[in-house]
Amino acid sequence: MRRLLFLLPLAVVLALVGALAWPILEGRDPRALPSVLLDKPVPAFDLPGLAADTGGLHSDELSGRPVLVNVFASWCAPCRQEIPLLVQLSAEGVPIYGIAYKDEPAATRKFLAQLGDPYRGVGVDRDGRIAIEFGVYGVPETYVIDGAGRIRHRHVGAVTEDVARRTLLPLLEELSK
Amino acid sequence: MTGRRVLRAAALAAVLFGALPAGAVQPDEMLRDPALEQRARELSAGVRCLVCQNQSIDDSNADLARDLRKLVRERLLAGDTDQQVLDYLTARYGPFVLLEPPKTRSTWLLWYGPFALLAVGAAGVAAAAALRARRRAEPEPLSAEERSRLEALLSDEAAGTNEDPR
Amino acid sequence: MIAELGHVALTVALMVALLQATVPLWGAARGDTGLTGFARPAALVQFGAVAIAFGALTHAYLVSDFSLVNVASNSHSAKPLIYKLSGVWGNHEGSMLLWVLILALFGAAVAAFGGNLPDGLRARTLAVQAMIGVGFLAFILFTSNPFERLSPAPIDGNGLNPLLQDIGLALHPPMLYLGYVGFSTTFSFAVAALLEGRVDPAWARWVRPWALAAWTMLTAGIALGSGWAYYELGWGGWWFWDPVENASFMPWLAGTALLHSAIVVEKRGALKSWTVLLALVAFSFSLLGTFLVRSGVLTSVHAFAVDPERGMFILGLLAVAIGASFILYAWRAPSMEGGGMFRPISREGGLVLNNLLMSTAAATVLIGTLYPLALETVTGEKVSVGAPYFEATFVPIMVPMILALGVGPLLAWKRGDLAGALGRLWVAALAAVGIGLSVLYLRGAPVGAAIGFGLAVWLAVSVITEWAERVRLFRIPLGQSVARALGLPRSAYGMSLAHLGVAVFIMGAVGETFFSSEVVRFAGPGDRIEIADRTLTFEGVINRNGPNYEAEVGVFVLPSGDRLESERRFYPVEGQRTTEAAIRSRPDADVYAVLGEPAGDGRWTVRIYVKSLVMWLWGGCGLMVLGGLVSLADRRLRVGAPGPRRASWRPAHAGVGDAD
Structure with a gap:
C-alpha cells in the first residue's frame, strides 16, 4: 500500500506525457475553433449587394438545397488563393454564396472582376456584424449549409483542392440525398 | 529561404x-x-x-x-x-x-481539483503524522540484527568516529 | 569556418557527455576511483566545448554571417551591436544552445566546487547531469542545428522582431535559464542519491546551495521578464497567467518548496523522500516549460515558432528523464523514511504546511495550464483558462500561506508553542487589522485590497518581530542587541530579507491591482490631461530617428517638469511597429504614458496610466533575490566550505531559518 503511494508520481507523469503527446500526434491546431452553430439554423440576415443595381443576400436564399457560404474579403491573401478553385467548383454546379467581410464594395467588385466571380449572390457585411453572428474569427471561412438552412460544417482558412474534394463536396452530396 | x-x-x-x-x-x-x-x-x-x-x-x-x-x-x-x-x-x-x-460538469475538476488536492494533501499529512506518533508510542522491539548494529554503532561512537553508520 | 568549428565543438560536447554519462557510473558501481575521477574533467571539457560552440554562433551574429540560416532568419546588418549579441538567443536554435551552455555550466560548477562531495555521489551526480546534456545536445544537433548553412547566402538578413530589440532580451532569458536549468543540479543530486539509495542530512546540506542559487536566479529571471512585459507591452501589465509564464512559475513554486523541505532534512533528517521528490519535480517543471514554449501545443503570446516534430523530441526527452527518475524513485524512496520526530506545531510542522500549500499552488497552476489541452482530448470541448481562474484559485491558497509564514519562523524545532508565538505577534496582528480597516473605510477600497494590504503588513511586521526576538531588542541593553544582530548568521538575514520581499511584493501587487487609474482620450498639443490628482500636459509629437527605426515621439510634461517621451517606432527592415511607453517611477506610483494612433485631426490617442506601488513589486522581487544571495554568502552554506567530510555529517547548526 505504502509502496503504491510512491508509484503515484510516476502515474501522474505518464498521464501528463500522454496528455501532451496526444494533441501533437493527432496534429491538432491549437488555434482552430469548432463552430458552436453546427446543426443550428443560419443566423437571419439581409445584406445589401455590391452595387445599387445588384441584389444583396438574404438568409432565406440559403435554404432549399445544400449550399456553400464563403466569407471573404479583397484584402485577405488566402481569399485570393482560393477564388480560382471556388470559380471552378461553381462552374461544376456547386451553389456558392459570398459574404464580403469588412470590405469596400468597389474593392470587392474589382477583386471579383480580376479573379472571377464564383458567387450566386454576394452580401456586403461592411461592419462585420453578420460575420460575428456566424462566429467568424478569421477570413476566409466556408460554411456548408443543408437544405433546411442549418449550418453543417465550417472550414477555416483557404479552401484547397484537398478540402473541397475530401470534405466539402462529399458532405454536399450526402446532404443532397 | x-x-x-x-x-x-x-x-x-x-x-x-x-x-x-x-x-x-x-x-x-x-x-x-x-x-x-x-x-x-x-x-x-x-x-x-x-x-x-x-x-x-x-x-x-x-x-x-x-x-x-x-x-x-x-x-x-x-x-x-x-x-x-x-x-x-x-x-x-x-x-x-x-x-x-x-463551472460546468466538464470544468468541475478544473475548478475544484486544486482545493480537493489541498484537502487530500492535508489529510495525507495528518495521517502520516498520526501514524508516526503511534509508531513512536509503541516502539517495535529491535531485531537481533538491529541490536548488533546498534552495539557496533555505540562502540564506534565510543571510539570517537562519526562516520555515517550506513 | 568558425561556424564549422562551432558545429564540431557541439559534436565533441555530445561525445564527451556520452562518456561522462556512463564511465563515472560504472566507476561508482565498481568503486573504481580512477573511473569516477573521469567525471570532473569531463564536465569541464564538455562545458568548454559547448562554450566554443556558443562563441562561434555569437561570432556569426556579430559579423552578420548570413550564410548561416539561423543568422539570416533572425538578424540584420543594420541592427545595433547589443541586439546582434542578444539576438543569438532570440530564436529557437540559439536559445536552445544557451540552454545547453547553462546546463554544462552547472555541471562544470559542480565539478569545480564539489571538492567536498563524496567521490561516488559526485560521480553519479555529474553522470546524471551529462545524461540530460546528451539528450539536449542531440536535440540541437539533430533537429535544431544553429550552424546550418544557407546557399546562396542572402545579402542581408530578415531582422529580429522589434519587440525583442530591447535590453530585456539581453537580460531576461539568460537569467531565467540560469534559474530554470539550475534546477538540473538538484535533479542530478536527487537521482544520484536514489542510485545510492540514501539520503541524509549531509546530502541536503550539499544540495541546498544549488537549490538556493537556482531559485535566486529564477526569481530574478521571472522578475526581469515581468518588468520587460510591463514597459514593453504598452499597457503596464506585469503578469498575465499565460502558459509560458506559468511554465516558469511552476518550477519556482516547486523550487521554493524544495528550499524549505531541504531544511527539514538537513536539520532533522525527516521528509527525505518528499524532498527528493521535490528536487525531481522542480526540474521536471523546467523541462515541461521548455516543451510548452517550443511545441506549440498551447497558444501563448510568448511562444516560439511551432514545430510538432521538435515538440515530440523534447517530449521524448522529458518522458525518458522524468519517467526514469520517477521509476527509480518508486523503487528506492520507500526505504528512505525515518528521521527526527516533531509535533504538528513546530518549525518542521510549519515547513510541512509551507510545502503542502506550495505544492498545491504548483499543482493548481499546472491544472489550469494544461486543462484545456486535456479537456479537448477527452471530450473535444474547447475552453479557455485565463487570469480570472488563477485569481480565483491560486490567490486563496496563498492567503493561509502568508498567514502561516508570519508565524512559522517563531516556532521552535520539534515542539513549538503556537500560543506563545501568536502572543509575540500581537503587534503584527494589530498593524494588519489597522491597515486593513483604514484602507477599507478611509479609502473606500474593495475588501480584496484590505485583505491584501493586511496580509502584507502582517508578514512584514512578523518578520521584523522575529528578528527583534532574536537579538532580544529592548530586552537587553542595546549594545548587546547590536552585538547579537552582528552575530546572526547570514542565512538568518537571508530568510528575513526574502520573507520581507514577499510582503513588499504583495503590497505592490495589491496596490497596482486595486489603486491604478487610466485615462484614454484624444489629445492635441497643449492639452492638459487630468489623472489621479495629477495633471499632464501633452506637448505634441516630434519625429526622431533611431539607429534602425523611425519614431514619432509624444511628449508629456508633469508639473514637476519631468518629461515623459513615449515613442511609436517603425522598423523598416522588419516592417513592424512597436510602442515604447514612457514611465516615471516613484515609490507611490508610476506615471505611464503611451502615444497611440493619430486621430487625423492633429490630435492623437493617448493613454495615461497611474499605476500604484509598482516599484514595490520590483523591490519585493529584489529583496527576495537579495535574500537568496545573502544566504548563499553564508559561510556555512558556501559551496565547498565544510571541509572534511566528517564534520559535515553533523547537521546541528546551519541554514536558512536558523533560530535556535
Missing part, C-alpha cells in the same frame, strides 16, 4: 515576453456613461480575443477584438445585463471565448 522558414521566423513572436504592443480600447469606442463604460471594460477583460494568442479583447488591438468591444458596448447600451452579454458571445463563439471558464 524556404517558405516554412520564413513562416517560422514570422511566427516567432518572442522568446518569452513579447506580445503585440497593445493599447487596445480607443477613445472613440468608449461610452459616454462612465458606469456603463466601466462595465464594458470589465466585461471585455474577461473575453478572449479569438485571433490573438492569449489576450482579452480589452488588451488586443486586433480588428475582431475591436469589433467585439464595440459589440459588448452596443449590447450594454441596449440594456443587456453582463450575463446576457456573455451569453450572447458564448452562443456564437462557444465557452472558449470566456477567459473564466464556466
Whole structure:
C-alpha cells in the first residue's frame, strides 16, 4: 500500500506525457475553433449587394438545397488563393454564396472582376456584424449549409483542392440525398 | 529561404515576453456613461480575443477584438445585463471565448481539483503524522540484527568516529 | 569556418557527455576511483566545448554571417551591436544552445566546487547531469542545428522582431535559464542519491546551495521578464497567467518548496523522500516549460515558432528523464523514511504546511495550464483558462500561506508553542487589522485590497518581530542587541530579507491591482490631461530617428517638469511597429504614458496610466533575490566550505531559518 503511494508520481507523469503527446500526434491546431452553430439554423440576415443595381443576400436564399457560404474579403491573401478553385467548383454546379467581410464594395467588385466571380449572390457585411453572428474569427471561412438552412460544417482558412474534394463536396452530396 | 522558414521566423513572436504592443480600447469606442463604460471594460477583460494568442479583447488591438468591444458596448447600451452579454458571445463563439471558464460538469475538476488536492494533501499529512506518533508510542522491539548494529554503532561512537553508520 | 568549428565543438560536447554519462557510473558501481575521477574533467571539457560552440554562433551574429540560416532568419546588418549579441538567443536554435551552455555550466560548477562531495555521489551526480546534456545536445544537433548553412547566402538578413530589440532580451532569458536549468543540479543530486539509495542530512546540506542559487536566479529571471512585459507591452501589465509564464512559475513554486523541505532534512533528517521528490519535480517543471514554449501545443503570446516534430523530441526527452527518475524513485524512496520526530506545531510542522500549500499552488497552476489541452482530448470541448481562474484559485491558497509564514519562523524545532508565538505577534496582528480597516473605510477600497494590504503588513511586521526576538531588542541593553544582530548568521538575514520581499511584493501587487487609474482620450498639443490628482500636459509629437527605426515621439510634461517621451517606432527592415511607453517611477506610483494612433485631426490617442506601488513589486522581487544571495554568502552554506567530510555529517547548526 505504502509502496503504491510512491508509484503515484510516476502515474501522474505518464498521464501528463500522454496528455501532451496526444494533441501533437493527432496534429491538432491549437488555434482552430469548432463552430458552436453546427446543426443550428443560419443566423437571419439581409445584406445589401455590391452595387445599387445588384441584389444583396438574404438568409432565406440559403435554404432549399445544400449550399456553400464563403466569407471573404479583397484584402485577405488566402481569399485570393482560393477564388480560382471556388470559380471552378461553381462552374461544376456547386451553389456558392459570398459574404464580403469588412470590405469596400468597389474593392470587392474589382477583386471579383480580376479573379472571377464564383458567387450566386454576394452580401456586403461592411461592419462585420453578420460575420460575428456566424462566429467568424478569421477570413476566409466556408460554411456548408443543408437544405433546411442549418449550418453543417465550417472550414477555416483557404479552401484547397484537398478540402473541397475530401470534405466539402462529399458532405454536399450526402446532404443532397 | 524556404517558405516554412520564413513562416517560422514570422511566427516567432518572442522568446518569452513579447506580445503585440497593445493599447487596445480607443477613445472613440468608449461610452459616454462612465458606469456603463466601466462595465464594458470589465466585461471585455474577461473575453478572449479569438485571433490573438492569449489576450482579452480589452488588451488586443486586433480588428475582431475591436469589433467585439464595440459589440459588448452596443449590447450594454441596449440594456443587456453582463450575463446576457456573455451569453450572447458564448452562443456564437462557444465557452472558449470566456477567459473564466464556466463551472460546468466538464470544468468541475478544473475548478475544484486544486482545493480537493489541498484537502487530500492535508489529510495525507495528518495521517502520516498520526501514524508516526503511534509508531513512536509503541516502539517495535529491535531485531537481533538491529541490536548488533546498534552495539557496533555505540562502540564506534565510543571510539570517537562519526562516520555515517550506513 | 568558425561556424564549422562551432558545429564540431557541439559534436565533441555530445561525445564527451556520452562518456561522462556512463564511465563515472560504472566507476561508482565498481568503486573504481580512477573511473569516477573521469567525471570532473569531463564536465569541464564538455562545458568548454559547448562554450566554443556558443562563441562561434555569437561570432556569426556579430559579423552578420548570413550564410548561416539561423543568422539570416533572425538578424540584420543594420541592427545595433547589443541586439546582434542578444539576438543569438532570440530564436529557437540559439536559445536552445544557451540552454545547453547553462546546463554544462552547472555541471562544470559542480565539478569545480564539489571538492567536498563524496567521490561516488559526485560521480553519479555529474553522470546524471551529462545524461540530460546528451539528450539536449542531440536535440540541437539533430533537429535544431544553429550552424546550418544557407546557399546562396542572402545579402542581408530578415531582422529580429522589434519587440525583442530591447535590453530585456539581453537580460531576461539568460537569467531565467540560469534559474530554470539550475534546477538540473538538484535533479542530478536527487537521482544520484536514489542510485545510492540514501539520503541524509549531509546530502541536503550539499544540495541546498544549488537549490538556493537556482531559485535566486529564477526569481530574478521571472522578475526581469515581468518588468520587460510591463514597459514593453504598452499597457503596464506585469503578469498575465499565460502558459509560458506559468511554465516558469511552476518550477519556482516547486523550487521554493524544495528550499524549505531541504531544511527539514538537513536539520532533522525527516521528509527525505518528499524532498527528493521535490528536487525531481522542480526540474521536471523546467523541462515541461521548455516543451510548452517550443511545441506549440498551447497558444501563448510568448511562444516560439511551432514545430510538432521538435515538440515530440523534447517530449521524448522529458518522458525518458522524468519517467526514469520517477521509476527509480518508486523503487528506492520507500526505504528512505525515518528521521527526527516533531509535533504538528513546530518549525518542521510549519515547513510541512509551507510545502503542502506550495505544492498545491504548483499543482493548481499546472491544472489550469494544461486543462484545456486535456479537456479537448477527452471530450473535444474547447475552453479557455485565463487570469480570472488563477485569481480565483491560486490567490486563496496563498492567503493561509502568508498567514502561516508570519508565524512559522517563531516556532521552535520539534515542539513549538503556537500560543506563545501568536502572543509575540500581537503587534503584527494589530498593524494588519489597522491597515486593513483604514484602507477599507478611509479609502473606500474593495475588501480584496484590505485583505491584501493586511496580509502584507502582517508578514512584514512578523518578520521584523522575529528578528527583534532574536537579538532580544529592548530586552537587553542595546549594545548587546547590536552585538547579537552582528552575530546572526547570514542565512538568518537571508530568510528575513526574502520573507520581507514577499510582503513588499504583495503590497505592490495589491496596490497596482486595486489603486491604478487610466485615462484614454484624444489629445492635441497643449492639452492638459487630468489623472489621479495629477495633471499632464501633452506637448505634441516630434519625429526622431533611431539607429534602425523611425519614431514619432509624444511628449508629456508633469508639473514637476519631468518629461515623459513615449515613442511609436517603425522598423523598416522588419516592417513592424512597436510602442515604447514612457514611465516615471516613484515609490507611490508610476506615471505611464503611451502615444497611440493619430486621430487625423492633429490630435492623437493617448493613454495615461497611474499605476500604484509598482516599484514595490520590483523591490519585493529584489529583496527576495537579495535574500537568496545573502544566504548563499553564508559561510556555512558556501559551496565547498565544510571541509572534511566528517564534520559535515553533523547537521546541528546551519541554514536558512536558523533560530535556535
